Amino acid sequence: MIDATSASDGRDSQSQISERTLTILDVALLTDARAFLRGDYLPKIERCLDILGEEDVWWRANPGSNSIGNLILHLDGSTRSWILGVAGGRRVVRDRDAEFSERGPLAKSALLARLRATLAEADEVLAVLDEATLLERRPSSKGEVTVLWAVLHGVEHFAMHTGQIIMLTKLRTAAVLRLGD
Numbered sequence: 225m226i227d228a229t230s231a232s233d234g235r236d237s238q239s240q241i242s243e244r245t246l247t248i249l250d251v252a253l254l255t256d257a258r259a260f261l262r263g264d265y266l267p268k269i270e271r272c273l274d275i276l277g278e279e280d281v282w283w284r285a286n287p288g289s290n291s292i293g294n295l296i297l298h299l300d301g302s303t304r305s306w307i308l309g310v311a312g313g314r315r316v317v318r319d320r321d322a323e324f325s326e327r328g329p330l331a332k333s334a335l336l337a338r339l340r341a342t343l344a345e346a347d348e349v350l351a352v353l354d355e356a357t358l359l360e361r362r363p364s365s366k367g368e369v370t371v372l373w374a375v376l377h378g379v380e381h382f383a384m385h386t387g388q389i390i391m392l393t394k395l396r397t398a399a400v401l402r403l404g405d
Contacts, residue, residue, distance in 0.1 A: 247355055250353075250354065250355040250358055253358075253372075253375070254350050254351070254353055254375070257350055257375055257376075257378075257379045258347050258350045258351070260379055260382075260383065261303075261343055261346060261347070261379060261382060262343050262344075262347055265382050265383060265386040266339070266340070266343055267403075267404075268386055268389075268390060268401075268403050269296070269299075269336075269339070269386060269389055270336065271401055271402075271403060272292065272389050272390060272393040272401065273292075273332045273335075273336055275393065275397055275399050275401070276292065276332070276393060276396065276397065278329060278331060278332060279329075280292070280393075280396050280397070281293045281296075281328065281332055281335070282327060282328035282329060283392075283396055285392070285395065290324060290388075291327075291328070291392075292389050292392050292393065293326065293328050293330060293335060294323060294324050294326060295385050295388055295389050295392075296335045296336075296338075296339055296389070297322075297323040297324075297326055297330075297335070297338075298320075298323040298324065298385060299339060299381075299382055299385050299386075300323075300338050300339050300342045301318045301319075301320060301323045302378065302381050302382070302385075303342050303343065303346050303378055303382060304316045304318060304342055304345075305318050305364075305365065306364070306374045306375075306377055306378035306381070307346040307349055307350065307374065307375065307378040308342070308345055308346060308349055309364075310362050310363075310364045310369065310371065310374035311349055311350070311353065311362075311371045311374045311375050311378070312345075312346075312349035313362070314349075346378075350375065353371065353375070357371050358370065358371050358372040358375070359371070359372065362374070390403070
């Protein structure tokens with residue numbers, strides 16, 4: 225356990241978070257992050273892929289837009305980078321440009337298997353983080369960040385692109401998706 229009241233980050237003692245509060249927040253945050261990634265966002269992406277044809281996954285609204293396939297490759301890469309790499313301390317090799325330049329045809333099943341495997345690894349990382357680790361500062365593509373920042377960014381980034389996948393699916397199919405929210 226860390227003693228948050230002795231942190232030397234320039235905050236005054238009145239704004240310090242107590243050790244007990246940090247522990248409760250840490251557990252809730254990590255539990256919710258895991259639930260959002262695998263229990264909310266992934267099923268929405270799976271539902272979209274269920275109603276799309278293979279060619280629809282690589283459709284682009286225009287040359288400057290991304291396809292659903294590109295977004296899934298990007299979600300895989302960004303999740304590996306932020307949650308496995310920064311938060312988990314694992315070595316991650318990523319070719320971000322390739323995530324967007326791919327034109328397919330990678331099968332829906334292959335894209336989904338890859339994303340599921342990455343989310344399973346991310347879940348393992350999130351399951352073992354503790355309050356001390358969440359406050360560690362680590363290098364990232366955006367400079368030095370806390371592990372907490374990396375987790376929050378990874379989850380919000382995943383949410384944003386899940387929304388884009390849903391919108392592209394609606395544009396392509398005119399389907400009522402019944403996503404359950």
